[in-house]
Amino acid sequence: MPGPFEYFIWLSCTLLEIAVVVCALKKGAIRKYFLLNLYMAASVIVTGARFHVLTSRGFTSPEYVYLYYYSDALLTIFLYLALSSLYAHVFSELKAERYVRFGTLVLLAGTALFSYGVVHESTTKLISRFVVELSQNLYFVGLVLTYVLWAAILKLRETRTQLIQIVLSLGVYFSLFAADYALRNLYPSISSLFISLLQVFGCFLPLAWAYTFWRIPEDARIVPSRLAVVPR
Amino acid sequence: MMAGVIFVFSAAALLQFFISYCRSLIAASSKQVLSAEVKDVTGIQRIASGDDFKRVMQLLQLCPERPEDRNGVQAIGAYFSLLSFLRSTLARVVPSMRAWTESERGQCAYFAAVALERRISFSRDMLAQQMDA
Numbered sequence: 160m161p162g163p164f165e166y167f168i169w170l171s172c173t174l175l176e177i178a179v180v181v182c183a184l185k186k187g188a189i190r191k192y193f194l195l196n197l198y199m200a201a202s203v204i205v206t207g208a209r210f211h212v213l214t215s216r217g218f219t220s221p222e223y224v225y226l227y228y229y230s231d232a233l234l235t236i237f238l239y240l241a242l243s244s245l246y247a248h249v250f251s252e253l254k255a256e257r258y259v260r261f262g263t264l265v266l267l268a269g270t271a272l273f274s275y276g277v278v279h280e281s282t283t284k285l286i287s288r289f290v291v292e293l294s295q296n297l298y299f300v301g302l303v304l305t306y307v308l309w310a311a312i313l314k315l316r317e318t319r320t321q322l323i324q325i326v327l328s329l330g331v332y333f334s335l336f337a338a339d340y341a342l343r344n345l346y347p348s349i350s351s352l353f354i355s356l357l358q359v360f361g362c363f364l365p366l367a368w369a370y371t372f373w374r375i376p377e378d379a380r381i382v383p384s385r386l387a388v389v390p391r
Numbered sequence: 392m393m394a395g396v397i398f399v400f401s402a403a404a405l406l407q408f409f410i411s412y413c414r415s416l417i418a419a420s421s422k423q424v425l426s427a428e429v430k431d432v433t434g435i436q437r438i439a440s441g442d443d444f445k446r447v448m449q450l451l452q453l454c455p456e457r458p459e460d461r462n463g464v465q466a467i468g469a470y471f472s473l474l475s476f477l478r479s480t481l482a483r484v485v486p487s488m489r490a491w492t493e494s495e496r497g498q499c500a501y502f503a504a505v506a507l508e509r510r511i512s513f514s515r516d517m518l519a520q521q522m523d524a
Contacts, residue, residue, distance in 0.1 A: 299397055306404055309411070324415050330408030334401045341398035367412070370462050374419075381418050386411040 160218045168358045173206045175365035182372035188321070191377075194244040195325065198237040199365060205230045228287060232294040239267060239297055242304055245326055249308060249317055266304075270296050295340045302333035313383050320379035321371055323386070328367030335360040413470035416463050417498045420505040429508045439504060441478075441496025444471055447503040454510035455517065464506055471499040 161169070179199045183189045189196050209226060216222045243263035247256045274292040281288050308326055317323065339360065343353045430436055433447050451464065474492045482489040 299401075302401060302404055305408075309408070320415065320419065324412070327408055327412040327415060331405060331412055334405035334408055338398055338401035338405060341394045341401060344394035345398065366462050370459070373459060374463075379419070381415060385418060386414040 161213075165355070165358060168362065169206070169210075172358070172362045172365065173203055175362060175369055176200075176203050176206075178369040179365050179372065182369050186372050186377070188372050188377065192244070192325070192372075194237075194241040195368065198234070198241045199368070201237050202234055202365075205234060225287070228290050228294070232290040232297075235294045235297045235301075236267070239263070239301055242301055242308070242329060245322070245329070246304075246308060246311075248319075248322055249311055249315065266300060267297075270300050298333055298336045298340060302330070302337045305330040305333050313387055317383060318380040320381040321375045321377060323381060323383060324371045324375060325368060327386075328364060328371070331367070332360070332364040335363065409473075410470070413466055414495075414498075416466060417502045420502045421498060423505050423508075425504055425508060429504055429511065433504050433507065435500065435504050439497045439500035441471075441474075441493055441500060443500040444496060444503060447500055447507060451503055451507050451510065454507065455514050457510055457513050460506050460509060464503065467499050467502050471496060474499070 176199045180189070180196050180203075183192060183196050209223070209230065212220070212223045212226050240263070243259060246259045246263075250256070250259060271293055274296050275289055278285060278288040278292050305326060309330060311317075312323060312326060336357065339353050339357055343350045346353075425433075425435065432450060433439075433443060435443055435447075439447075448468070474496050478489065478492040478496070482492050
């Protein structure tokens, strides 16, 4: 059963997710970053559903466990699609939206196939194992894609500060999750510690996006090469 | 083995993204010119040094917090700690890194001074509102 600290993090995270959508609405960025905001809104709805099942059925009930992992996979797919919309923003001048959409779907199908390949020999709970595996693999694929997107931003000299901050914060988020999942596989005996850390990491993305929508004007510009760790 | 490779790649990417993200936060404030008052209080005239950071942060904590500043200040605080760690470890071996960490630490101090300026004007606005009421 979650303790007061877990509930506090959970509530903070949900409030931050609501703040992202509210900030985007107030600053007129909801349409421009529609999939990002849709992900945040979906996350709030999922939190509500999880809380309802947690209080009515209990933390260890199969309903809660199923809802948790299945909704997590669904949210990861949403976030993956949100990332592909950032690709469309960066490559908008090249008129490459159609290719981005096609590439996104191919990669998603490839990740699903790979995940199935990993779990297909399991005799029990095949679908549940698949869902968990897909979710973990998508975090790593998301990290690689964000890294490629950051390289494209540097190469194409993209200057929109809002977009750059959204991509960088997404990179931090995916790296935190991918590293956490890797550590969980490396040290299964202390996996509960890494699960608790995931909750805290989860607050980073809404925090960073709310800040970006609220504080960074849409027309703000920045020189991306100045942000690179290795000077260009 | 695979998990180990993923961890190393993720940690390296995390470091890169985190540094770039903090720099993007700093870049927004680096164009802002400090008022004479804040220059006097912080002792920063034109270019800030890393040694100014702690002092400016102490001054920052004396002012009422602005909710919209909190996240940025915390992220830059973490970035400053990372830079200080690099300066006292890796930069001892790689001399060029020393200059880089020092310049970055200075920019963190400048970011904190800009945040201080905003908090001072925020406090003044609050006081003016109370006086009016």
